[in-house]
Amino acid sequence: MAKQPETLTYDASTIQVLEGLEAVRRRPGMYVGGTDVRALHHLIYEVVDNAIDEALAGACDRIEVIIHKDSSVSVIDNGRGIPVDIHPQTGKPALEVVMTTLHAGAKFGQKGGYKVSGGLHGVGVSAVNALSEWCEVEVRRGGKIYRQRYERGRPVTPVEVVGKTKPNDTGTRVTFKYDPTIFKNVDYRFETLVQRLREMAFVTRGVWIRFVDERIEREMNFYFEGGIVAFVRYLNRHRSPLHPVVYGHRVIDDVEVEIALQYTDAYTESVYSFANTIHTVDGGTHLTGFRSALTRTLNDYARKHGLLKENEPNLTGDDTREGLTAIVSIKHPDPQFESQTKVKLMNPEVQTYVQQVTSETLMDFLENNPSAAKAIIQKCLLSARARAAARKARELVIRKSALESGTLPGKLADCSSRDRERTELYIVEGISAGGSAKQARDRHFQAVLPLRGKILNVEKARLDKALNNKEIQALITALGTGVGEDFDVSKLRYNKVIIMCDADVDGNHIRTLLLTFFFRYMPKLIEEGHLYIAQPPLYRIEHKKKVWYAYSDEEKDQIVLRLQKNGARDGAIRVQRYKGLGEMNPQQLWETTMDPDRRTLVQVTVEDAAEADRMFDILMGPAVPPRRQFIQRHARHVRNLDV
Numbered sequence: 001m002a003k004q005p006e007t008l009t010y011d012a013s014t015i016q017v018l019e020g021l022e023a024v025r026r027r028p029g030m031y032v033g034g035t036d037v038r039a040l041h042h043l044i045y046e047v048v049d050n051a052i053d054e055a056l057a058g059a060c061d062r063i064e065v066i067i068h069k070d071s072s073v074s075v076i077d078n079g080r081g082i083p084v085d086i087h088p089q090t091g092k093p094a095l096e097v098v099m100t101t102l103h104a105g106a107k108f109g110q111k112g113g114y115k116v117s118g119g120l121h122g123v124g125v126s127a128v129n130a131l132s133e134w135c136e137v138e139v140r141r142g143g144k145i146y147r148q149r150y151e152r153g154r155p156v157t158p159v160e161v162v163g164k165t166k167p168n169d170t171g172t173r174v175t176f177k178y179d180p181t182i183f184k185n186v187d188y189r190f191e192t193l194v195q196r197l198r199e200m201a202f203v204t205r206g207v208w209i210r211f212v213d214e215r216i217e218r219e220m221n222f223y224f225e226g227g228i229v230a231f232v233r234y235l236n237r238h239r240s241p242l243h244p245v246v247y248g249h250r251v252i253d254d255v256e257v258e259i260a261l262q263y264t265d266a267y268t269e270s271v272y273s274f275a276n277t278i279h280t281v282d283g284g285t286h287l288t289g290f291r292s293a294l295t296r297t298l299n300d301y302a303r304k305h306g307l308l309k310e311n312e313p314n315l316t317g318d319d320t321r322e323g324l325t326a327i328v329s330i331k332h333p334d335p336q337f338e339s340q341t342k343v344k345l346m347n348p349e350v351q352t353y354v355q356q357v358t359s360e361t362l363m364d365f366l367e368n369n370p371s372a373a374k375a376i377i378q379k380c381l382l383s384a385r386a387r388a389a390a391r392k393a394r395e396l397v398i399r400k401s402a403l404e405s406g407t408l409p410g411k412l413a414d415c416s417s418r419d420r421e422r423t424e425l426y427i428v429e430g431i432s433a434g435g436s437a438k439q440a441r442d443r444h445f446q447a448v449l450p451l452r453g454k455i456l457n458v459e460k461a462r463l464d465k466a467l468n469n470k471e472i473q474a475l476i477t478a479l480g481t482g483v484g485e486d487f488d489v490s491k492l493r494y495n496k497v498i499i500m501c502d503a504d505v506d507g508n509h510i511r512t513l514l515l516t517f518f519f520r521y522m523p524k525l526i527e528e529g530h531l532y533i534a535q536p537p538l539y540r541i542e543h544k545k546k547v548w549y550a551y552s553d554e555e556k557d558q559i560v561l562r563l564q565k566n567g568a569r570d571g572a573i574r575v576q577r578y579k580g581l582g583e584m585n586p587q588q589l590w591e592t593t594m595d596p597d598r599r600t601l602v603q604v605t606v607e608d609a610a611e612a613d614r615m616f617d618i619l620m621g622p623a624v625p626p627r628r629q630f631i632q633r634h635a636r637h638v639r640n641l642d643v
């Protein structure tokens, strides 16, 4: 059947072939990704890929891989067998062309319904041949057994008929010994091959792969009727699944898409993607499509069924991957890989296809299995919360180290005394009020830290935002205590920390924010009675050059009534309502709000930590009345504290 020349003649096509194989030997990196142990294994994968291609074409259901004692390898399949008839363009047997010509693999047999191929862009088995010290191929086809031998890629025998077999016994046996002058100091690893061959068996349902390592006399057999569903079950064999494996399968535009997924109570993600049975280690468009569909579908379902409340943010990709085990496997007639080593799939259309299959399959499962759906969503929510907590803790650590620099903030007008029993820090809202306070204070024992009100004056400012705020950071540094777990009250630089804000809405907000901050990050400061709220007067009452201050409406009414009883004319009593600290001159500010002999301070107290936690919600909640109640209930008025 095949032409059998007496001697091997070197014609033009032969020279081309030799140049091609020489190129592979000179630059193995371009064809198998190098000369290391990974590339060495690649030789086996390349031949097995060809056999798997036969399986994908429905022509093969049995593959054997045998590592012999001398580290030569046989890959045996029961596919159609490499064609042996004369190839018209070269006048040579197809077998020789396939084994010696680059890009002559799958493309060659396209007419034979050879649609899907994992082969290396058709570089294929000829590259393995080129990198082998010797190689022998035996083909069973058309009732005959053919054989050819090669050394370093060159044929050293013609394609010969070496025997007979039954017409329906077809297949290929490739035996090769890697070239030790190219692959130095390396050898095959049993475990690496076991893993890869197992994967291939999983994603090629119904193929039996037998693996024998004669060097160590070990044998493994892989056959998975369940395909990738069995793969997911296998990966989860030591974990506790939350539901049965979800499986989807569809062919869209000649691209076969298969997905299988299952959540367990674990925290790790085990998602593997395959393209034409090749494990795409770096993922690609199929994996991207799967992930985006997964997150979107879970969010859609969770919203629709009220498992995610309106005020809760969407689950993120990270949230939906914890505890997830999944296989995404696609088979494409023309796969585009990022590199020769086939680790990342690039075909853009595949993303949409996988998205479609994943969304439909998963939504269908969720709608029909509400209790499993609930378990999955709850698992995702739990991981979202854990992630948020971890992030906060991390940010706090970063912030803490930034705050431990020890240099006092520039805006702080410190006091001269270091007598911790007497010193006070006024935290003042607004730059102008801060200026007045600096002039009004007794600089011997009173320090002033102005805070830019506008920055903090965000309605319901988030606490973590506040912690990132430069103003709050200045405050922490000024106090000297550190924050959170590292808070050390013995390092507190002042005996009294006094919040001084306007008595208006803005002042209320900033006070609430500061209180919340202290509750959360410096509860000890409150427990040990160091935190106070200054009480600027609401009214100034003047009569005949004499001045009174009132801190409430009732107090104002009482003063006015007393003056009237003493015969004061209405026109002679001047009542001024203070809208803010800025309306007072330094002298007035001193007399009314800062002079220890005349001021009113509200001491903030907290009974216990549990109580403080509840208060946090009250303080940060949107409703104003409970917040006001809180401040009234947990603060006690102490007039003339130092008297």
Ligand code: 0RA
Pocket: 047, 050, 051, 054, 077, 079, 080, 081, 082, 083, 098, 105, 106, 108, 109, 111, 112, 114, 125, 172, 174
């Ligand atoms: C070219 C064309 C066909 C099959 C193969 C090569 C082939 C290569 C290898 C390598 C190892 N095992 C293999 N099995 C097949 C198509 C054959 C046809 O159409 O009949």
